Amino acid sequence: MPMPMPNEIGTLRALPSGESFFVGSSSGVFFINTVRRAFSHAAATANRHRTTTDDSRANRRPVSLPPPEDCIVGPESHVDDNWSSVTGPSPEGNPTRPKATGDTSWFLDKIENLGELPDQAVAKELLITYFRTWHPLLPFLHGPTCLEELETLYARGQATKSNSLSTAIMFQCLFNIAKLDRPDLPALGQSQIRSGEQLMLALGIASLKCDLGSIHALLAAQLYFVATMDLRAASTTGGLVLRSIFKSGLHRCPFRYSHLMTSDRDMRKRVFWSAYTLDRYVSQSLGHPLGIQDSDFDVCPPGKGDLHQPVRPLNGTDEGTSPKEFILHLPANHPGRQNTSPPNSSASLQNESRESSVHVGEEEQQAELQEANTVGAEFVSQRRRENQSVQAQFVRYSQLVGRMVEMFHKSIHVRSASRQNILFLKADIDAWGNDLPYPSTTLFAQVNDSEPQSVTLNQDVFFWVARQQLLLLVNRPSLSLEPTSGEFRHAAQICIGAARSIIRTLKSHINSGGALFWPGFMSAVWMSGLVMAFACQLKLHSISNAIM
Template structure:
């Protein structure tokens, strides 16, 4: 209450304040754009921020434009809220206490005491990691890991209280990642992996690195921390992986990994190659996490002078590069382009790049990267596996979406919006179709060793974002509802397959997709026409006037209110002297249910309110699509450099 009073006392008179809001929202120097979300509403356990690079603005906008169905009286499906993106494990603790829950089933691990380990068993248990994860992230020296296996065969597993044994942490991370991989491939492993070789909980995985905070940084400790981070990323525990990434990056900088090792003759050739591989693995994983969570870049390109494996600039003559490192190089180059996209589209207004040619330059670089990938795949068909070629292909289309999706935050008119929508829609269809075809091939070859599994961590984010683009296109009548139904059904099947890994996010995303899909199809059936938006007495409030989550929330998505309730909330954006009553007073008298249905009101008699009514809703309360545009407006205006509107956020939050 004191904060609200202080904010109100510092603001200008209400009339001037509302006039400024209207000028800012229509100002050409501050066009509508994607913004992040600062969570600090009553009822939240802790404040947090998720940036627009994660797609949170677009997700909230689609939730706001697609009207939500009423939840059934039966069991409610676990669906991610509109304000959460896949990977935010911090928001799972209330529903799924995954940090302390046992990760493995009884039929997956052996709990009996281990008296002898066979090296061939260790190689078999870890084969999935070295087949799928080591080529893109080769931060480990495979012969050294094989030596660790031989040591375990000779000496057995060290005591559990040996927390500073970084070699054992690396082994446990490898085995835990491989064990999760086998859930998706459905390949039984006999004998079962001893539980002393895997992490029983996420807390145990992160807690094993406690000594790394006080011990001097070393390559061995950094490899152990990075192997744990790969395991967390593979399980979509991105908040935890991001915090661990802070430790990893500081250790890497202290070791000087951001400087090209070929500049220093004191390193041996093997050390130079390992340091190079270690740095680019850290770089790629960090960029993946930053984009998925919408966080600022942790590693800046202008602080790095490490050469790519095939383009050594600091050594003459250059030794021929190992072609097996080309997968890492392609990922590193893509991660650099990913960072440029984030800098272009997701920086704050004050520091964002305004050159229109920058987007064209990034598109050219992305296309050149993709041409290089195809050329290498054609010339060296045996180096990149089918799985890794598919990963690179999906990454290309994910970047096309990240580059063009922010344009959809503009008004729905003009050639730029049309082109961006078609680019996003084409890439979305390709992602869904490609992964669905891979899934179909996997089902047909489930008992074969050549079966391809969908292990890459960004597949969930890519399918999730692609499906919301399909929803947006169907709601905007750019594609038919039949096409939407087919693509979203494929998305659900992909996510259900990925959910076999044990992460809660794919299953939750599939449930949310099914809810939105059923609602859109129900709206079409009730209306009796293709693509026509059904009339309803209840719809989601646009983002700039969203009701705080603590008031009430539909499990499958955004909270809904009745038409007159949302009208009253929009009118409340006017100066105080034109309001009939305050927003908080109305909320205090409203029912506690998220859907507060009332009779549709008539346009008010007050001239100022009636003018705003017609502006926002059309004449006589018409709620056509042109009157309700969820992409127009902002949800955290102070992030856009408009600090004078911070009081607006405090007023309704």
């Protein structure tokens, strides 16, 4: 008799106001209910076997626990459906409506404090903190350009507000994100974001344009909502981001278009993969369907740009649109490129490809020489490789998260969580984990007397916790099976080991002064605590070993 497959489902809450909120199973809401039922059953059993109970215990009110959805994404925030609450009443007493013009300066006035800048020294310190902490994972901005833009704003003598909507959104979100990790800096004052609803109004206007500046602003806003754990707003903003990406063609490999500058191709890739990784994080956290499917794009992973050649026009066709040319943008080691050549190709076309490759090489060399005049080409090249490596690992992690959402949490009518597919997924998770550099032994050592570390990304801690969290996510569905089954027992022990590792690693990281900037750390610890409590309740793990 075949064993039942693990099967998790989400929850839907309907409110009297007509609103409804769905939290899908990949968020862990099903497992939370499983743990609650286990403890409720244990409490009911204990009450039945209790022989004597005093009156005070008998009359004690039951503890009111929050709904499981609130444990994941927090309580719902209700938006007042009244335009005047945001824009203010007009002199005639009627709500002020937006003007149907291309000028957005009126909008900055209506959104309170949007674009306000803090003290210049504080602003620069916050921007540096942001790039040290968040930029390696999500490099959708160019650091020198942002610093130059910020200095220009202050140099103009208008150190109070930016006239550009996208720039105003971007800088204000970056300042507020960095301030979360730098409570020692002065308060932001008028630059503090006080209303997510007002920020969302500004994002709707910014999303109408199809330029990188607007997408930068949208991504910065989504990251702000992620950092503050306002996941529903992050999901809504992510929808604007993805649609803007489709309209701007960022889901197509930029190396297919020769008219793009080398720096533009690099930035377009970085923007796309930043949006991709944020989409995977938000979708898994809320249990929502993925915003972009892997079959919808052909952008090659980070760090693979040096394997491409820009596509050149063929027979007068538009660049990058001819199927005959598509093969040229594949990596040099791709089997299709090795074994297939475009139809009607000629020696002249091959010579042109070689010349374009040399031309691109000259552009890159010129860029390296320009950077060498300031900080040194070797340092710049090393830093670029490090940043590409971090984002590449984060992309691989996000791809695995997306596969788990697709496998375990699709509609129950089309789920493909066969045992063979699950084994392949687990093998790929192990392969990614084995490819990571093994963390040093100091990662697990408690250092209580060390000075606080600077606010920056600790790659060892981040990816070690990410690896253990993948083990939790891929084995958690098996915990919905009968506790007497072998699959349940095996999955429980793997989850116990991963949960212990997550808690010990982050505890050591905190004791050594490390920063817990990534909100995924909180969800990882929360799920680890549930696993440990569940295992102890079922007597699969001792309480003494669970206390760390």
